[in-house]
Amino acid sequence: xxxxxxxxxxxxxxxxxxxxxxxxxxxxxxxxxxxxxxxxxxxxxxxxxxxxxxxxxxxxxxxxxxxxxxxxxxxxxxxxxxxxxxxxxxxxxxxxxxxxxxxxxxxxxxxxxxxxxxxxxxxxxxxxxxxxxxxxxxxxxxxxxxxxxxxxxxxxxxxxxxxxxxxxxxxxxxxxxxxxxxxxxxxxxxxxxxxxxxxxxxxxxxxxxxxxxxxxxxxxxxxxxxxxxxxxxxxxxxxxxxxxxxxxxxxxxxxxxxxxxxxxxxxxxxxxxxxxxxxxxxxxxxxxxxxxxxxxxxxxxxxxxxxxxxxxxxxxxxxxxxxxxxxxxxxxxxxxxxxxxxxxxxxxxxxxxxxxxxxxxxxxxxxxxxxxxxxxxxxxxxxxxxxxxxxxxxxxxxxxxxxxxxxxxxxxxxxxxxxxxxxxxxxxxxxxxxxxxxxxxxxxxxxxxxxxxxxxxxxxxxxxxxxxxxxxxxxxxxxxxxxxxxxxxxxxxxxxxxxxxxxxxxxxxxxxxxxxxxxxxxxxxxxxxxxxxxxxxxxxxxxxxxxxxxxxxx
Numbered sequence: 001x002x003x004x005x006x007x008x009x010x011x012x013x014x015x016x017x018x019x020x021x022x023x024x025x026x027x028x029x030x031x032x033x034x035x036x037x038x039x040x041x042x043x044x045x046x047x048x049x050x051x052x053x054x055x056x057x058x059x060x061x062x063x064x065x066x067x068x069x070x071x072x073x074x075x076x077x078x079x080x081x082x083x084x085x086x087x088x089x090x091x092x093x094x095x096x097x098x099x100x101x102x103x104x105x106x107x108x109x110x111x112x113x114x115x116x117x118x119x120x121x122x123x124x125x126x127x128x129x130x131x132x133x134x135x136x137x138x139x140x141x142x143x144x145x146x147x148x149x150x151x152x153x154x155x156x157x158x159x160x161x162x163x164x165x166x167x168x169x170x171x172x173x174x175x176x177x178x179x180x181x182x183x184x185x186x187x188x189x190x191x192x193x194x195x196x197x198x199x200x201x202x203x204x205x206x207x208x209x210x211x212x213x214x215x216x217x218x219x220x221x222x223x224x225x226x227x228x229x230x231x232x233x234x235x236x237x238x239x240x241x242x243x244x245x246x247x248x249x250x251x252x253x254x255x256x257x258x259x260x261x262x263x264x265x266x267x268x269x270x271x272x273x274x275x276x277x278x279x280x281x282x283x284x285x286x287x288x289x290x291x292x293x294x295x296x297x298x299x300x301x302x303x304x305x306x307x308x309x310x311x312x313x314x315x316x317x318x319x320x321x322x323x324x325x326x327x328x329x330x331x332x333x334x335x336x337x338x339x340x341x342x343x344x345x346x347x348x349x350x351x352x353x354x355x356x357x358x359x360x361x362x363x364x365x366x367x368x369x370x371x372x373x374x375x376x377x378x379x380x381x382x383x384x385x386x387x388x389x390x391x392x393x394x395x396x397x398x399x400x401x402x403x404x405x406x407x408x409x410x411x412x413x414x415x416x417x418x419x420x421x422x423x424x425x426x427x428x429x430x431x432x433x434x435x436x437x438x439x440x441x442x443x444x445x446x447x448x449x450x451x452x453x454x455x456x457x458x459x460x461x462x463x464x465x466x467x468x469x470x471x472x473x474x475x476x477x478x479x480x481x482x483x484x485x486x487x488x489x490x491x492x493x494x495x496x497x498x499x500x501x502x503x504x505x506x507x508x509x510x511x512x513x514x515x516x517x518x519x520x521x522x523x524x525x526x527x528x529x530x531x532x533x534x535x536x537x538x539x540x541x542x543x544x545x546x547x548x549x550x551x552x553x554x
Contacts (some may be wrong), residue, residue, distance in 0.1 A: 132314025
């Protein structure tokens with residue numbers, strides 16, 4: 001062969017080796033995940049979960065990944081059919097067959113079915129995290145929405161409504177399972193749900209007739225819709241909203257709704273999102289109508305915020321795996337690129353971002369497990385109120401940055417859809433940032449909670465204890481940063497103008513301390529030190545050694 005042909009083939013061989021380096025069992029090779037579960041779960045739950053997680057992880061690699069690569073392509077996206085051949089309204093959404101192949105794997109794992117039993121948050125978080133190695137993949141959002149409605153029905157609905165709607169949601173057979181969606185957003189309000197104008201007119205039989213519009217309807221093909229609507233005579237704002245479950249079909253026909261169109265989104269394209277008109281759609285309340293907003297946020301949206309943080313963390317894990325393996329196999333300027341200090345610095349940061357998020361979201365998962373089981377005390381509930389909003393904000397921001405860094409390691413190849421999963425993850429991660437409340441909305445909610453509830457005292461106590469228990473220089477530094485963050489938070493609570501302008505910066509500081517504290521608690525000293533180091537800190541030999549050690553990690 002000519003020498004340049006040898007060079008071409010060698011380079012292509014390196015790329016093939018990189019592709020083959022992705023773990024076929026992503027659960028077994030994820031030491032931090034397995035360590036977290038070993039410390040958090042009793043032996044019987046861990047023993048039951050591990051073989052399921054291993055099998056599902058392999059199925060994500062072998063089945064979901066190639067399917068998603070096809071149905072996420074622009075030529076194979078969902079399509080809306082308004083009428084059938086006879087001119088009858090059907091409002092059906094058609095998917096590529098591979099979409100359903102992947103769905104059978106996801107539903108068959110039990111990810112959604114665990115919702116039938118209280119206190120299975122660790123199982124669900126583990127499975128969603130493994131699925132999220134492929135991004136949203138068209139099924140993470142439907143699964144999370146179904147889990148949210150199932151929880152709401154189990155925890156808030158009357159026995160009659162629960163028994164009617166819950167069983168179909170918790171089946172493991174994808175062909176017969178019913179999927180759920182949640183339609184809160186309206187065009188005039190967006191995140192300002194208190195501005196919603198869709199109305200719910202009561203009927204004599206206990207049902208309601210819904211009339212209005214919903215602007216962002218993800219999982220538009222679902223069999224059950226969770227919808228917020230304003231009850232006549234109720235107060236203005238969020239207090240006047242009821243929470244309802246609405247079946248897609250009644251007597252085999254669309255239940256008083258029409259889809260205007262499907263959204264062409266930047267990311268999460270395999271899952272159908274649309275706009276919906278409601279004209280007398282029949283729905284039933286999920287719990288007392290006067291508690292509707294409490295149910296929608298306290299159960300449904302909080303479930304989605306927790307699981308969005310989990311999914312974002314799975315994407316960070318994938319970004320690290322892609323970039324670190326590529327750097328080991330790609331050669332440039334006469335060396336493997338993971339030998340270059342600038343690349344090693346990126347790999348170290350990716351590893352720290354992923355592991356910090358992982359420990360944070362599993363601390364949140366522990367709270368979710370207790371709250372769903374009904375065993376959380378008041379302090380745990382207050383800490384959960386803070387962490388569910390703060391973790392969703394922090395992890396979704398970090399995921400976009402981590403995937404962007406992964407693309408940087410791959411260079412121009414990282415921008416090619418067919419070359420790696422990273423472009424799809426990048427698009428998905430940006431969508432994740434807006435799901436279940438934009439960053440500013442979540443930050444404002446956290447600040448409002450601090451002002452009216454003793455949340456900050458609980459945050460100070462929990463994170464302070466973790467920092468003190470570390471007994472290291474990093475622990476002392478984290479405690480100093482925590483004290484500074486608490487002081488800033490108190491000023492934001494007392495001064496409305498200061499809080500509106502600067503609390504987001506304060507929350508960033510507190511969430512950095514939170515990740516550091518949980519890393520220290522897990523014995524991840526190097527990662528904690530690296531995360532704690534200020535971005536503009538003068539580089540020194542200790543930082544260089546830490547980067548090298550982190551870049552060589554798994």
